[in-house]
Amino acid sequence: TDRYAVIGNPISHSKSPLIHGLFAEQTRQDMSYEAIEAPLDGFAATVQRLRTEGYKGCNVTVPFKFEAYAMCDQLSSRAREAKAVNTLIFRDGEILGTNTDGVGLLADIENNLGFKLMWKDALLLGAGGAAAGVLWPLFNAGAGVDIANRTVDKAQALADEFKGAGTVYARSYEELAGRKYDLVINATSSGLSDELPPLPDGLFKPGALAYDMVYGRETPFMAFARRQGAAVVADGLGMLVEQAAEAFCLWRDVRPDTRAVLDKLRK
Ligand code: ATR
Structure with missing residues (x-):
């Protein structure tokens, strides 16, 4: 099981675990996705811990998107334009950052x-x-x-x-x-x-x-x-689901059907 997470503070109301859970079910991916609250002064340490534990990547939300941007080994042009990162990929010992918002x-x-x-x-x-x-x-x-x-x-x-x-x-x-x-x-x-x-x-x-x-x-x-x-x-619910789908696609190389998930969330 490949592990992923969203890191933020606060994070308890995040819908991302639900959304990624539905994507994983729909596309039959063997993965987990949890919400992690990092202390306000402990974002980088939390990311390093996840890497050490073998996580494949994570999403980053308020207030850590700028810190995430600052700690990446490689940045996509989208991340550069936004000067902020909401999606990290841990690959070959490097942190790759992009922005799917x-x-x-x-x-x-x-x-x-x-x-x-x-x-x-x-x-x-x-x-x-x-x-x-x-x-x-x-x-x-x-x-x-x-x-x-x-x-x-x-x-x-x-x-x-x-x-x-x-x-x-x-x-x-x-x-x-x-x-x-x-x-x-x-x-x-x-x-x-x-x-x-x-x-x-x-x-x-x-x-x-x-x-x-x-x-x-x-x-x-x-x-x-x-x-x-x-x-x-x-x-902004549609944007939330779509930015999640883009991250999911980068991690798993398979595109989920966002419409079905959006319909489910709206109910
Ligand atoms: P975020 O990451 O959500 O964009 P932020 O960087 O704190 O949060 O920015 C909040 C934005 O909302 C700012 O543009 C702020 O305007 P100011 O820069 O003038 O402070 C804006 N904002 C917050 N409350 C507002 C209000 N009641 N009316 C208008 N703009 C508001």
Whole structure:
């Protein structure tokens, strides 16, 4: 039995063991997957312990994605773009790191929700780790991206990474008045404290998709989007399942059927 785990703090509410368990069952993989809470000052030590014990890889979640990035022997270009790692592979004495969050978001938006990103106007709310992790994938998929954040300097720092590659604009929330988007993604942590970023009315174009990266609850952002007439309102559960599928596929070389798992989780 090959062993895998997700490391975070806190970790008790993680759905990853359930999701990977369903993937393993579906694809008949002989593997285990558990949730491990690392002490806040003990992430690297936990990873080393797992390697010593013969684990094949692990997922990394809040707040350790940057530490994971810093300790890899090899990084994928996706990890480099995100400057964060959510998937580790232990292979030939090395730690390989990648980031499947962006691919997961894209798969959910484009495949599950059927919303194509090419030439769409997207607004990304937030400039923390969650926003940084999906910015390059959105940009690479062909969307024009505005980043809005309370602390505009942080949005500007993210936007500055695109100098030469294309145009990504940083905006204050006040500057959003009068602008309209095909897609608004909430990558702030506001939903976790039942708060709503200070958004103006009239943000959504006809047919617009509103996407909250938080899952498991109806956030104030989702309620706002419904009131404001967004055509589709989604939470982040699909992204969670898709990023897990991408990691699973890297570890096991077999792609699980995410739709079946997503349907099961939604029940
Ligand atoms: P994460 O890794 O989840 O992105 P983070 O790095 O702490 O967490 O970033 C949290 C993000 O949510 C930030 O963009 C933060 O805005 P500031 O940089 O201005 O602090 C944003 N955020 C948190 N609560 C918010 C709220 N109530 N309204 C708007 N933005 C909020």
